[in-house]
Amino acid sequence: PRMMTAAASGESSVMKDAFSRYADYLNQLNDKRERVVKASRDITINSKKVIFQVHRMSKYNREEVLDKAEKDLAAVTEQYVARLVKELGGTDFWKLRRAYSPGVQEYVEAATLCKFCKTGTLLNLDEINSGLSPLSDPSVDPLQINVLDYLLGLADLTGELMRLAIGRISDGELEFAEKICRFVREIYRELKLLAPSMDDNHDMKTKMDTMLQSVVKIENACFSGCLTWSDKVFSSGSQRRKNYRWLLIHLLSSL
Amino acid sequence: PRMMTAAASGESSVMKDAFSRYADYLNQLNDKRERVVKASRDITINSKKVIFQVHRMSKYNREEVLDKAEKDLAAVTEQYVARLVKELGGTDFWKLRRAYSPGVQEYVEAATLCKFCKTGTLLNLDEINSGLSPLSDPSVDPLQINVLDYLLGLADLTGELMRLAIGRISDGELEFAEKICRFVREIYRELKLLAPSMDDNHDMKTKMDTMLQSVVKIENACFSGCLTWSDKVFSSGSQRRKNYRWLLIHLLSSL
Amino acid sequence: TTLEKQFQDFRHHLDESVGLRDRIRAVAMEIESATRLMHSSLLLGHQSRPVPEVLEKAKAQIGVLKELFHRLAEILLECPGQYYRFHGDWRSETQTVVSLLAFMHWLETGNLLIHTEAEEKLGLNNSEFGLDIEDYLVGICFMSNELPRYVVNQVTAGDYDCPRKVLKFLTDLHAAFRMLNLRNDFLRKKFDGMKYDLRRVEEVYYDVKIRGLAANVGFWPSYW
Amino acid sequence: TTLEKQFQDFRHHLDESVGLRDRIRAVAMEIESATRLMHSSLLLGHQSRPVPEVLEKAKAQIGVLKELFHRLAEILLECPGQYYRFHGDWRSETQTVVSLLAFMHWLETGNLLIHTEAEEKLGLNNSEFGLDIEDYLVGICFMSNELPRYVVNQVTAGDYDCPRKVLKFLTDLHAAFRMLNLRNDFLRKKFDGMKYDLRRVEEVYYDVKIRGLAANVGFWPSYW
Amino acid sequence: TTLEKQFQDFRHHLDESVGLRDRIRAVAMEIESATRLMHSSLLLGHQSRPVPEVLEKAKAQIGVLKELFHRLAEILLECPGQYYRFHGDWRSETQTVVSLLAFMHWLETGNLLIHTEAEEKLGLNNSEFGLDIEDYLVGICFMSNELPRYVVNQVTAGDYDCPRKVLKFLTDLHAAFRMLNLRNDFLRKKFDGMKYDLRRVEEVYYDVKIRGLAANVGFWPSYW
Amino acid sequence: TTLEKQFQDFRHHLDESVGLRDRIRAVAMEIESATRLMHSSLLLGHQSRPVPEVLEKAKAQIGVLKELFHRLAEILLECPGQYYRFHGDWRSETQTVVSLLAFMHWLETGNLLIHTEAEEKLGLNNSEFGLDIEDYLVGICFMSNELPRYVVNQVTAGDYDCPRKVLKFLTDLHAAFRMLNLRNDFLRKKFDGMKYDLRRVEEVYYDVKIRGLAANVGFWPSYW
Amino acid sequence: TTLEKQFQDFRHHLDESVGLRDRIRAVAMEIESATRLMHSSLLLGHQSRPVPEVLEKAKAQIGVLKELFHRLAEILLECPGQYYRFHGDWRSETQTVVSLLAFMHWLETGNLLIHTEAEEKLGLNNSEFGLDIEDYLVGICFMSNELPRYVVNQVTAGDYDCPRKVLKFLTDLHAAFRMLNLRNDFLRKKFDGMKYDLRRVEEVYYDVKIRGLAANVGFWPSYW
Amino acid sequence: TTLEKQFQDFRHHLDESVGLRDRIRAVAMEIESATRLMHSSLLLGHQSRPVPEVLEKAKAQIGVLKELFHRLAEILLECPGQYYRFHGDWRSETQTVVSLLAFMHWLETGNLLIHTEAEEKLGLNNSEFGLDIEDYLVGICFMSNELPRYVVNQVTAGDYDCPRKVLKFLTDLHAAFRMLNLRNDFLRKKFDGMKYDLRRVEEVYYDVKIRGLAANVGFWPSYW
Ligand SMILES: [Mn+2]
Ligand SMILES: [Mn+2]
Numbered sequence A, B: 001p002r003m004m005t006a007a008a009s010g011e012s013s014v015m016k017d018a019f020s021r022y023a024d025y026l027n028q029l030n031d032k033r034e035r036v037v038k039a040s041r042d043i044t045i046n047s048k049k050v051i052f053q054v055h056r057m058s059k060y061n062r063e064e065v066l067d068k069a070e071k072d073l074a075a076v077t078e079q080y081v082a083r084l085v086k087e088l089g090g091t092d093f094w095k096l097r098r099a100y101s102p103g104v105q106e107y108v109e110a111a112t113l114c115k116f117c118k119t120g121t122l123l124n125l126d127e128i129n130s131g132l133s134p135l136s137d138p139s140v141d142p143l144q145i146n147v148l149d150y151l152l153g154l155a156d157l158t159g160e161l162m163r164l165a166i167g168r169i170s171d172g173e174l175e176f177a178e179k180i181c182r183f184v185r186e187i188y189r190e191l192k193l194l195a196p197s198m199d200d201n202h203d204m205k206t207k208m209d210t211m212l213q214s215v216v217k218i219e220n221a222c223f224s225g226c227l228t229w230s231d232k233v234f235s236s237g238s239q240r241r242k243n244y245r246w247l248l249i250h251l252l253s254s255l
Numbered sequence C, D, E, F, G, H: 001t002t003l004e005k006q007f008q009d010f011r012h013h014l015d016e017s018v019g020l021r022d023r024i025r026a027v028a029m030e031i032e033s034a035t036r037l038m039h040s041s042l043l044l045g046h047q048s049r050p051v052p053e054v055l056e057k058a059k060a061q062i063g064v065l066k067e068l069f070h071r072l073a074e075i076l077l078e079c080p081g082q083y084y085r086f087h088g089d090w091r092s093e094t095q096t097v098v099s100l101l102a103f104m105h106w107l108e109t110g111n112l113l114i115h116t117e118a119e120e121k122l123g124l125n126n127s128e129f130g131l132d133i134e135d136y137l138v139g140i141c142f143m144s145n146e147l148p149r150y151v152v153n154q155v156t157a158g159d160y161d162c163p164r165k166v167l168k169f170l171t172d173l174h175a176a177f178r179m180l181n182l183r184n185d186f187l188r189k190k191f192d193g194m195k196y197d198l199r200r201v202e203e204v205y206y207d208v209k210i211r212g213l214a215a216n217v218g219f220w221p222s223y224w
Helices: A002-006 A010-055 A062-088 A097-119 A125-135 A147-170 A174-197 A202-234 A238-253 B002-006 B010-055 B062-088 B097-119 B125-135 B147-170 B174-197 B202-234 B238-253 C002-046 C051-077 C083-089 C091-109 C115-121 C133-156 C162-177 C186-210 D002-046 D051-077 D083-089 D091-109 D115-121 D133-156 D162-177 D186-210 E002-047 E051-077 E083-089 E091-109 E115-121 E133-156 E162-178 E186-210 F002-046 F051-077 F083-089 F091-109 F115-121 F133-156 F162-178 F186-210 G002-047 G051-077 G083-089 G091-109 G115-121 G133-156 G162-178 G186-210 H002-046 H051-077 H083-089 H091-109 H115-121 H133-156 H162-178 H186-210
Strands: none
Touching: A010 A062, A010 A097, A010 A147, A010 B010, A010 C133, A010 C162, A062 A097, A062 A125, A097 A147, A125 A147, A147 A174, A147 A202, A147 C002, A147 D186, A174 A202, A174 C002, A174 E002, A202 D186, A202 E133, A202 E186, B010 B062, B010 B097, B010 B147, B010 D115, B010 D133, B010 D162, B062 B097, B062 B125, B097 B147, B125 B147, B147 B174, B147 B202, B147 C186, B147 D002, B174 B202, B174 D002, B174 G002, B202 C186, B202 G133, B202 G186, C002 C051, C002 C083, C002 C091, C002 C133, C051 C091, C083 C091, C091 C115, C091 C133, C115 C133, C133 C162, C133 C186, C133 F186, C162 C186, C186 F186, D002 D051, D002 D083, D002 D091, D002 D133, D051 D091, D083 D091, D091 D115, D091 D133, D115 D133, D133 D162, D133 D186, D133 H186, D162 D186, D186 H186, E002 E051, E002 E083, E002 E091, E002 E133, E002 F133, E002 F162, E051 E091, E083 E091, E083 F083, E091 E115, E091 E133, E115 E133, E133 E162, E133 E186, E133 F002, E162 E186, E162 F002, E162 H002, E186 H133, E186 H186, F002 F051, F002 F083, F002 F091, F002 F133, F002 G162, F051 F091, F083 F091, F091 F115, F091 F133, F115 F133, F133 F162, F133 F186, F133 G186, F162 F186, F186 G186, G002 G051, G002 G083, G002 G091, G002 G133, G002 H133, G002 H162, G051 G091, G083 G091, G083 H083, G091 G115, G091 G133, G115 G133, G133 G162, G133 G186, G133 H002, G162 G186, G162 H002, H002 H051, H002 H083, H002 H091, H002 H133, H051 H091, H083 H091, H091 H115, H091 H133, H115 H133, H133 H162, H133 H186, H162 H186
């Protein structure tokens, strides 16, 4: 059909002009998305390294190990999160969310883990976000991690806390394990109430199941820790068993 | 258990030394893998662009469009494949295959598509590989695309050829479509014989199914193209139908 | 505790989002309802009623759509910057809207409805709430999908010049689309289908041409 | 044609690979068979036969394994640089081999079998065909998985010092593993299990300790 | 025409069904919301808060549920004979309600919540709208799934008599279920899972018994 | 005990349900068998045997179906209010029945089989056990799915007026369906498929029209 | 001990089974390899090479297959009564063999390859080792799946009479299959797919018929 | 025609197969029912009722089973050589039967139920219809799976010597199984699970041993 391709009539060139604008738009968007994906991968890998560093903690080296973890985390923030912030350039936080969400979730996981180990408390979203503000050019909107990614990261945190708790029990730090147990239960309860309201809660549903498993693993570990301890207490002689039993209950409930 | 962690006995430090070597090894390997993955993603994206460029071809602009596609392909080779070659540094071609295989497959797809459109022939693996040799440092082994990735890329090629064929029929280039049809059938037959011998032929099985669908789509398009043509020939009058019919059969079989 | 406090805030935030989304979905369903009426009118085009009559009925819905998109825009104003958070909730309805507007525009003018024109028709030209370009492009693909059927029915009804015009339009459109570099997503899949539309229209064009039916043109507006 | 020629070459190449893989699998199955015998001997360890007797039987298989790995290496020599192409075909068998060698080494010396020592035991020290470090590490995890059972059975049989020694070993090993940055892969999953081994051994250690049973040491070789 | 007339009737019919279903779903979602709050309160039970405190919070929701089931019943009254047509729309929510009520009842009395008691608690005792027996049974299975975790946490908190009581309860419940001929459906699958709960509770009871912790304590209410 | 008593009652209840369901399934399978025979006869229609001959054989099964639906109705009478509990057990068979009856009716009269006519044919007109409207509608969609094939085969056999008649019928039917607000369920999916049937019939009509084959037919039975 | 004795016997028994199965699998893989070559030759049929040429190459493999099935039969003779124990090991290969033989037979004679003829071709006619009827039927379904593609390519190559002949063949085959009461199994699923083949061939026949291409040609061998 | 003739034969063949299978399934379901009663009785064993009482009830079902297997054998006699064709239809039921018989036998004698003894108990000793060896072995694995739970419950009930006996039995059984070369199939998977049973019993033995509970038992029935 020769006639139609030879044509470069007014209309046809209007169409071409329009589509070359669309092409530019798509090319730029895709390039940006790709750069964001790469930045996100870097954040993931390096946040995971921070998490491994935290797990190097033992009863005897806690301060030292956690100091290094915090330093590493700060490096992740300054190097890799900063690059993500730069690539996003203050826009498309929601449009490109899927491209950076995995990295941000892992970062939340690492940051909240560090904070919990240091202080026993939960690092708030506001605290994380205010730490990110200085990274961006003051002329653009600062990257704000959204509630969803924060909550998804928190859900993963419980898996790491489970690992931590079992290690702590091995190290004899039963109280620390109990503390983790209470903390994780509280997060689980709160998320259980929130999860159905989350935007696209399919991921979250899976994570809730995993989280419950983690809670149960911690509880089982505390259970067997307590049994070992009770053996220890009672083995001295059955006469004093009754008294010790009440002591034990008292001790445990005060944890 | 205080006694065991305080220990820095000879044995324990041997273990530590060994594990710090393992840690170095794993860190380096993972970093390298990540760099290779990124290089592979770049190759994929840019090879896809070359494929889109080829599809911009019509009856009237073929030379021009294909020349640009070849130039773009050369740029992919020199910029992105070269970076992959550099990252691999002449080693781990098989160990890191999964990290770069998607990119290499897409590159094979783009390169063979260009070549077929230019010459109507299949770009051989040797030809591709000899094009890669100059990219590497002469001191290291040059990257050689392996048979598996080449064949997997070829399997994808048939999908692009299907798109091309239907476009060609619309453009009235029935002969070109027939040529594509024969070419794709031949590749299908050859791969059908090879596929079961391939290393991990799960991917290939899926691709074979898709490929058969592509072949059938091309055949159906040729079928309806021929019917349209036959209508054209016969519509002049049913008297001459018989003669034309033999002519048509002759014409078609000589395609 | 701060922990409880934070989660309470989250709960507020998320409950608000759910409320927002419900309102958005309600508007989207109204949009869907309006496009169904529009579609019904345009279907008469397949039964070869005169173009002006067909268009008149369908155009009546444009005002409704404008109003609905205005409401959408206002809802989104309550949560600035979150357009793409809720995008999925009106996305497919918008794509259908684009396809119908573009079909009507083509019936009227013989030209493609450009993205900015589509925004204008929906009253989105100077608002924060725009028409996503990918949605626009998907809508155009949807329109293309309708053309083979339209051509077949027009020819059946005796309009033998229609295939030529549609073929020209679709050939140009297909060429324009090929300028884009697409990812392996929904748009790519829809665009992949366009080649079959082109192919089918071309077949009809040949059917008409080889039978010498394409001659009796004349009653088509001058802008073609 | 060149096309047919090329595919014929590929066919040759792939058929050869299939042949190679079959030969590799055959050796791997012999390795598996040898490790089963070895494992059977070591199981007697769980029934608390004297260590030297237990080890002797198991050691007899090391020579066999050495020979088999030598054969593997020779096959791989035919296709230089393709170690990791076929790696999956002997991978899990090798991991089991490492776990058994490391267990035996620990029984004998109380120390961890280092990667280079494992290679040496298998005669791989100066060949092109080495022991992949990740396979080695997985093997060590497998060994760790066996220790709780070993400790339980030793205590049942009256060896009350065993838990202390195993606990020390496993604590150090666990600390060493934590130096690694792992990906979310098989090794990570196996390592994740190690904490439960440690936990269980610790429980047994406490069980023994609180009952004052851990005292009667004495008959354990000097290198502990 | 008859055809148009018929489809107009259908339209009414379908619109009514949709309206009904929307109202039912709205109530079902409120039920879900109430059970979420209830569940959240009961989760505190795992932290060994005193039973009365835990129950009090949860009980506050029973009134809400009663009201909601009353509304469900009223909606269903409008379309007699169609209970099972819409059953799927409140089914899983009702099963969760049963599981929570049964758990609370067991905490209070140590007994199984009987079907008629469950109906009574939900205000369904003398209405047309009853509690489907299979839903009740599934709910009971869900409750059983919670017990192992509860027992573990109670023992951790020092209540060493809990395993014995739960084991007795669960053994009886399991035996009762075994009397039923279940088809290969959802209920059967849930029941099959109950044996794992039973096994876990047996293990916990074993753990406290073997340590001599499960002694004859006396401070348990008389109804046990 | 109450618990045992309750589960005994449940056992009876469940056993009764199973019995009921088995009897229903048995009838449903007989219905399926009758429709297969009917379908076989109607397939001859695709081979363009004369309509009366084709219909005669198929009609012989209507009596059988009537009897079977009567049996179904009687079984359901035993458990009032549970029609929809077991509905799934005869649903798809009934839909097929409707599609065949409607096809036969169209062959005979050129009209759509109305819902009440379908009930009458199956002897359900004045019983408690009716034909669910959605089942009726799904059955009509199934009939529509058969029409493109029927048209193609009729044209092949030389009946060039068939496409026009089917197109008119299907266009009206499609328009009637469009009046309904369908949910995103099975019926909606089936209805969405109807547009492909319509499109295909339009194509066939186009094929005969453009070749001048559809023109010169003059006699059409009065009821069309 | 008796226990050891028994397990020694079992060991022999299982090793023999394994050996048998390995030998069967080896033959089955050779069958697969032969059918691949056969299939590859027949694929040329789609490129409209002359039938005799296409068949010649493919027929060369029949002798090979005969020999292989003979070997299978001999192996099975060693363990009478266990045909169905190992049936799964050669099942799908045999189905492919049947489909290819039946396709070749149809190309040659225009008739369906009868079960006994298939057995004869494979040299199974007077042996204990027969061709399972369901395997035969599945193979025939596979052949049917190839026909639409064959018809399309034949028409493209100018053989306009092919659709008529294939349609007749497939209609008869489909009718014959409909006589069977198939369970809801693999065969049933395959048979259900046959109606799509039939429909596609009907469409192709329609395409050539409507264009007046399916005229009474005369050069077709007498056995059609 | 030959074709029709052939398919008529097939129809008979397939209908016969279906009939046979239905009868087999009916018997298999009765077997399942009998084993459920048997299992219920044996569960009392977990509640530590006296062994003779527990066994008596269960033994009552053996006669029933014998009769049912006799009926199975008779059905299979009608189609010689097809044992393995229908094997899957009674396979899992038979495995359960073996597991229960073996458990009862062990309770009575402390020994493993030998294959021939199992056949004898089921009246299969001198019939053509035997007990498949792999089914026997899977059944034994199932029995092994029950032992950890049995041991735990026995210890809870104060029988501290039980773990020792079970451990000895299971160790020997496991060693015997290790002699077999198992393929990667269901049996292999079940056997792999046996090591967890063994490990659990070792743990329980450890628990009683370390607490000095296992020591002072002196009388063991003579058959142990
Ligand atoms: Mn993590
Ligand atoms: Mn591609």
